[in-house]
Amino acid sequence: MIEGTDNVSREAAAEAAASSNAATILPGATIGILGGGQLGRMLANAGSAMGYRFVALDPTPDAPMGQVADQIVAAYNDRDAARELAARSDVITYEFENVDADVAAMLMSESYVPQGSELLYTTQHRLREKRAIEAAGVQVAPYSEISSVEELREAVERFGTPCVLKTATGGYDGKGQWVIRDSSESDEAFATLSKAGTQLVLEQFIDFAMEISVIAARSSKGEIKAFPPAENIHVENILHLSIVPARLEDSVLREAERLAIRLAEGLGVVGLIAVEMFVTRDGELYVNELAPRPHNSGHYTMEACRTSQFEQHVRAVCGLPLGDTALLSPVVMVNVLGQHVEPLLERLAVRDEAAERLNVAPKVHLYGKKDAVYKRKMGHVNVLAESTEAALDWINETKIWKV
Template sequence: MKNQTSRLIKPGATIGILGGGQLGRMIALAGRAMGYRFVTMDPTADAPCGQAADRQIIASYDDVEAALQLAAVSDVISYEFENVDARVAEVLESKSYVPQGSRLLRITQNRIREKTAIQELGIPVAPFRVVASLDDLKQAVRDLGLPAVMKTATGGYDGKGQWVLRSEDELAEAYDTLQKAGTELIVEKFVPFQMELSVIAARNPDGELAVFPTAENVHLENILHLSIVPARVSDEVRARAEQIARTIVEKLDVVGLLAIEMFLTADGELYVNELAPRPHNSGHYTMEACVTSQFEQHVRAVCNLPLGATDLLSPVVMVNILGEHLEPVLERVESLPRSAKLHLYGKAESKAKRKMGHLNVLAPTVEEALDMIEKLEIWT
């Protein structure tokens, strides 16, 4: 059914972005090519998105007055990461056009609500327990077994805000450490996965839906290292992963992009691990390897344009450039493979483990792309 509140936002309009990081930057770069203007709101002066936008409002994410300034100059507002203050999003919904809404933001900001919502759709997640005390944690471990993973219900990314529990001896220390975050805690049964996969799906307010090819993801120290596309899985697994993405996006009435991260077990089962209601690191490969990039697709979706084709044009491997990789990449920039596309995010300070950019390496096969990356001797 056509969403009665949907609006067509044509090129030439101004898109407001809550958040000023690299995802916002790449949304703005894609949207500017389509003829849109951009205003971003972020507390850091000269933020990555601010460099690509027409204007940056420098303010904290919970600053309602600044958000209202953003609304006053924007025809449509989007967010580029899910830790935007939900209260601000709710205020903007009443004052401006925010097609992504605050409901999905509220769900994905809290791991308990997120996993409950996915379960209610009949889609498998790792069994979990909510814990509010050390005794709760001990009972959860008795129920779920070890190893298990304890996480803060809110906040945390790239492995922050979580603890892999391997023995009962560390329960007290783990609980004491994570409870300092002042949020609810969740314990999940450890899924002995064979591979990590992700699918990015898009939906516009009129209900049109498009799904990008499944990515195979490799993490190092809980930070995404490689995204390999096409994923080295069977057609049946690929189709099932993409159908899970379609179901979640449709049933949760998503507008914009949703990244669905999954675990694949040795016996072929798929478990949804996390959702991200925005462009995602594992979708950066789309910038050169697909007919439509995830960033252009996000603009199309929130503006209610017809969604772009998501066909894969070439096998590709995306490799993240962290702070410790930036200098070696720049030293070798003249010898990068001719099929490699370099993207740097314009961050002022390079720090170890901080995402500074990425490299998309296209090749006839993913094995050849992986070999090109290995030969650069940067990520060894």
């Protein structure tokens, strides 16, 4: 609490009151999830082991989560289906941030949604998200709201090239953005992205040495813990590898965890928040994006940490004490895309001599998606090893992930 600051005092008092009134949802209860994809599936697997029941709301029949839990097949904005979810659940959470914020707000009046809808509303819009990060006292890359091609030309001139134009809503894995490498591209970039019918934001390009992410958890009772930062490597804007421990100075890793915890506290997070950051060559950190849910770059926690991100999320929204986030083993998480499924399955069927020689333990997770579509995320492998170098050697030797 900051002495003499009435607003801060009132907010702290309100937060303390909310935390003290938070419900404790014990195993045996039913957790409803808005969204039934792979994150919901892994939440259900982790929570089921603790004794919870699950039900998902997802429009895709036989969705990944629907294969391991009950599923209501309906659109995310179907209010009758949302009310059914509320009636069948003791607590409701969400597995991805593009669910309908209005439905989440409605559910708050009819059910128990400890995450609320405000953070969902904030993180669904890049401009709102950036302003919220800055309000929490954390640095983002310089940016500008873009409403016209004239504003874009001026901002490109101010930021220099390269710079990145993004839609304010929607877009993932590189979709909904345009890297402007020359000012002459401004008109085409604006014409293309403005078709989405949403606001645009231009970001100054950060000459980063590494991309990292930190998964932090804050419980409904106010307890906060962070997982070790992951070093992330992308291929064609899709996450390819998460390497833990990240190959950075300890002081930078500690600062990354501190910033993630600061955001979790400042934004009043309940559950998980993934904080993606750029690391410059001199160790400066810029927050790139937030995701208020389990995150692809946190999948390594499933075998490599004392508590997985999925169990931690369940604990957080149910008001249980948070689990230990300590790292048990160096690990590299590698994503399995559609084109990787067949060679991975072939390798599973035979003795893995490379794994034995390198003393690594590959743990395969497939999500139950029907069609192995090129570049679509179908699963991941957590490669546990005595060193991340050994894990990377195994990944390279398999030749499954030729890039």
